[in-house]
Every structure is written in C-alpha cells, then in structure tokens.
Amino acid sequence: MTVKVTLIPGDGIGPEVSAATQKVITASQAPLEWEVVEAGEACIAKYGTPLPEQVLETIRRNKVAIKGPITTPVGKGFRSVNVSLRQQLQLFANVRHLRNLPNVASKYQDVDIVVVRENTEDLYAGIEHKVGNHAAESIKVITREASERIGRYAFELARREGRKRVTIVHKANIMKLSDGLFLESVRNVARDFPDIECEDRIVDALCMNLVQVPEQFDVLVLPNLYGDIVSDLVAGLVGGLGVAPGANIGEMGAVFEAVHGSAPQIAGQNIANPLAMILSGVEMLKYLGFVKEAQRVEKGIYNVLTHREYITPDLGGMSGTQEMALAIVESM
C-alpha cells in the first residue's frame, strides 16, 4: 500500500530543490505517491491568494505534505503562507533537528540539538493594535493547554529518540505570568517522564551558552518567538538554513519544509543546495514510520558530503542541484 503525500514545490529555487528531493526520497524505496500542488507567487495571479483553499484541502486529505520555500510578497496585505499553514492546520509543533554534517563549514562540532518550538500562540497570535498615532501594543498570549501540549511533544520526542535531557527556555524572571505559565506547564508535564532529565534556562543566558558550549544541549522546548530566534541561531551553528530541515507537526497531520528562502536570484540555474529539503524529506520518512528508508537517504547524504565530489557551490563543490541528488541516490 502506498502513502500519498502532498508536494508543494514553492517559489524561486523551490521547483529545483523539490525535484531533487522527490528523486532522492523516491529512491529510498519508501512506497510514496506524490500529489503535486501549487502555492506561492504563481497562485496570486490565478487565485488572488498565495495559499488557495484547495492546497489546504489536499493537505487535510493526505495528512502529510512537504514544501519548498514560499515567498510572501511584502506589503500586499497577505499573511505569511508559512504562518497561515501552521495556524490553519493547527500544526502546533515546529521541530528542527540540527546537527553538524561532514564537511559543512561551521565553527562548531558535535552539535546535535532538537529545537521544539510552540507554533500557534505567543506574539504570533497576531493580536496587535495602535494606541493613537505614536504607540502600538502587541499581545503575547500563553495558555496552559498549548504549553502542556508542546511540552508533552518535546518529552515524547526525547523518549522516542533516546535523548537524555529537555531544556525549557523562558524569560519568567521578567514575564512572571506568561512565561511563568509556560515554565510551570512544561514542568508539570515533565513529571510524567522521570526517565528524561528536565532543566530550564533563561533565553538570554541560553543564547550565550549556545554560542559558547552548544554540545551541552539536547532537546530545547520554547514558546513561539524564542523558538523562532533560537532555531535560526542553532541552524547557524551547523551551517545555516541551507542544511536545516524543518517540520510542522499537529494532531491531524504534518508539513515538512525547507526553511530557507526562495533565492530568486539563483533560481533556474541548477546550483541551489537541495539538502535542507532532502533532510526535511528524511524527517517525513521517519514520521511516516519508514525508518529503514530514512536511514538509506541519510547514508547517501553522508557519503556524498564526505567524498565532496558531487556537492553544490555553496558547499565548496562544482556540482549542480540535480547532480548532487543523483549522487546521493547512487551512494545510498
């Protein structure tokens, strides 16, 4: 029996890295069937929105999707497609597995961190108002329900992946009520996981520790905004968004995504690095229970990176996007 997944190629370099990803993930022998749908810039002219209703429908039907980068046009009144997807599908957990890869330039080694970011509330709730012409307020919303839900997700992930420690990140010394509630809620959940160590860290101190001794961290769980900041910071420690997989996970489904931009200036040149999206595909395979298949792809990626013969220019090589994908397929 095959599993149908939605593929959204996206804008700019999206179609190229998507083609590479489809090739590699298919070669893993996972029994997938792809339903390709369009979202992003091309949809605006056709449907008046970058995220047409039928896209949401196919994801709701297939329950699993993978997407390339989508550009949200600035100042035209559209909400971020990424944020809309997360909120409309209630994809409450934003998860990034960030680790150093062979021959990917970084000042750090042995970073292996999972960032688990709450994806539905906090300052992303979108509640803002002007106060006269010279002031504005944004409201940070924290609920026990969402905090416990993301806390439970983080601890379950830690247990499932054989990880040792979860660090709760907050600024409860200043936001005693909101971040205090987040901290308290996740701590309550932690009691159900006596096998996993639980600690907490204030967000400013965490960021200092991350740039000094990132090896000490394992799983981080954070409210939405700190999660946004810290997941990019940690991506920077392992080589940047070009090698960072992303996943948005909810009760009814999951959307995997390359979190980098659509890089229109290099689109169509077959030079974009496809790793972020391929690695997102690996996360998708694991999510679907295709563990053997995921490991095959990982082996291919490690081999190609180790030999450095078929890598894209940003990684120091001279291969094209599709050639790198092909090399991964051949060294699986």
Add this chain to the structure above:
Amino acid sequence: MTVKVTLIPGDGIGPEVSAATQKVITASQAPLEWEVVEAGEACIAKYGTPLPEQVLETIRRNKVAIKGPITTPVGKGFRSVNVSLRQQLQLFANVRHLRNLPNVASKYQDVDIVVVRENTEDLYAGIEHKVGNHAAESIKVITREASERIGRYAFELARREGRKRVTIVHKANIMKLSDGLFLESVRNVARDFPDIECEDRIVDALCMNLVQVPEQFDVLVLPNLYGDIVSDLVAGLVGGLGVAPGANIGEMGAVFEAVHGSAPQIAGQNIANPLAMILSGVEMLKYLGFVKEAQRVEKGIYNVLTHREYITPDLGGMSGTQEMALAIVESM
C-alpha cells in the same frame, strides 16, 4: 576639580571586583571621588528592600554610578534591582561594547560590535495579567518617542565613535504594528545621519548571521527584549559576561555595570575575574570625557592579557583578582 561618582559594590564577588576596579580606575589619574553606597542583599535586612531610596538619591545627585553584580532574591516579591534602576532613573539606553580581547578564548576573531538596546519599554513594561487560571497575556509596548530616542542615541554613538553602519533589528514581518513602529521610527531618525549607513535585519536572521559572520556587524539597535537576548549572544562571541562591559545611559545620568552574576560560590576567594567591571569603568571614563585616562586603562588591560602572567583562573592563569588589577595598574 574632581568628579564624584557613586560606587555600588554589590553582592557576592561584587566587593572584590569593585575594589579591583576602584584601584585601576583611580590609577588612570582621572580626577574622581568615590561615594560608596550599599544596595543588594545586605540592604534587605536593614531597609526591607534591595534598592533603598538613598541609593537612587546619590545617583541622582552624582549623575554617574558604577555597580557590581546585584542578586535579586527569587520569589520574594522584589523586582529586579537592575530593571528598577533603569526604569526609575529613565536610563533609556543599554549599551554594550563587545569586542574580542587578546587571549580571551573564543571561536571568533575581529568581533567589534556595539549593542544599543532600548531599556524602558517593550515586554519589560511589566504589563501582564492572567486570563482565567489557564492563560496569561503580557503586553509589548512600543512608542514612537522611545524608539526615536534610542535610534538617535545609536546614530549619535556611531558618529561619535567613527563607526560606519547601524543595523535596526526587528520582527516587523510578524509584529507589523509594534515592531513596524520601531523600524519606521528609527528609519526616520536615520535620515538625519546621511554619513552613517542604515540597514535592517529580522531578529531570527540576525542571530543566525551573528553566529556565522559577526565581523559584518557594527552598531545594532534593538527594542528591549531582542536587545536582552542579542547582547548576551554577542557577549558569548567574545568570551562571555566575564569580559563584557555594560552601561545604562539616560538624559540625567548613567549607571555602568558588570552584567555577570554575583557568583556567591566563589565570593571572598580573590579569584573572580574583574575585567567586566574594569571595562565598565573604562566606559565610564569615556562617558565623563576622560579619554586619555580610559586609553591608559585599556593599554594596561591589553598588556596584561597579552603577557598572560597575571590573569585569573577563568582566563587560564593563576593570579588573584587584586593581583590582576595591580598588574593592569603597573602596565598602564
């Protein structure tokens, strides 16, 4: 004519690093007179508050103060002394000069960044409420007045220090009204400084860029919370809070501070690194216009760090706090 400054030794290692600082700053030949006052833990028993009114009064009178670390006891209902000082004295700019120092361990070189953080509003306004028992809201307040004020401070600093570029940091793609107002206000100010380059960066992307290529940044200007996070992150790039000077500057005065903790576990042992507070003293000298004197101290610090003979254990040496201070005095 001498200038009177308030000295608050603070808690834990505070008295030791303060003594070292007083020694070094006095040896710079700046015509200072010190008024030493107590704040912090010791005051709670005596006055029922870690920040007695007379401390605020001496600072208001002298207009310039320097303080060691002060511990705010957790869960006893006291507000952070640091935050109270900033808000009560309207010290609207929190400024950190962060640069690599010789032989201070770091993965980075050539970092030379000034972080200019708005110090009075944002989520630090302290406006929070519970919404039932299972939710809470915190209010992020951004005003044009405070944003323009910090923007102007950043550009004036850039001009005064011969710096080339100011980067405005925000998340206006999500918080269109509040961060949008911050961005717009600082951009308005930038028009008065055609000699200084102005760019902006989204906070998550900034943090990734900072851990990858920090040398590209010069002056950063940020709202309070991002400023809190980013100033610790950048401190981490140059060796941590133990070598990071801090300054809080307002219209009516300034408070210079070591931003590290009071480290009670090593208090009284003469092993604490006094550099953060001495460097804060250097910033104080510059603020007072004693530039020659500040340069003398800087020369002493660079010499001592370069020769590595008289440095504290955390820097890889075997000297005590006071011995290091003495060595700085002798190599000025």
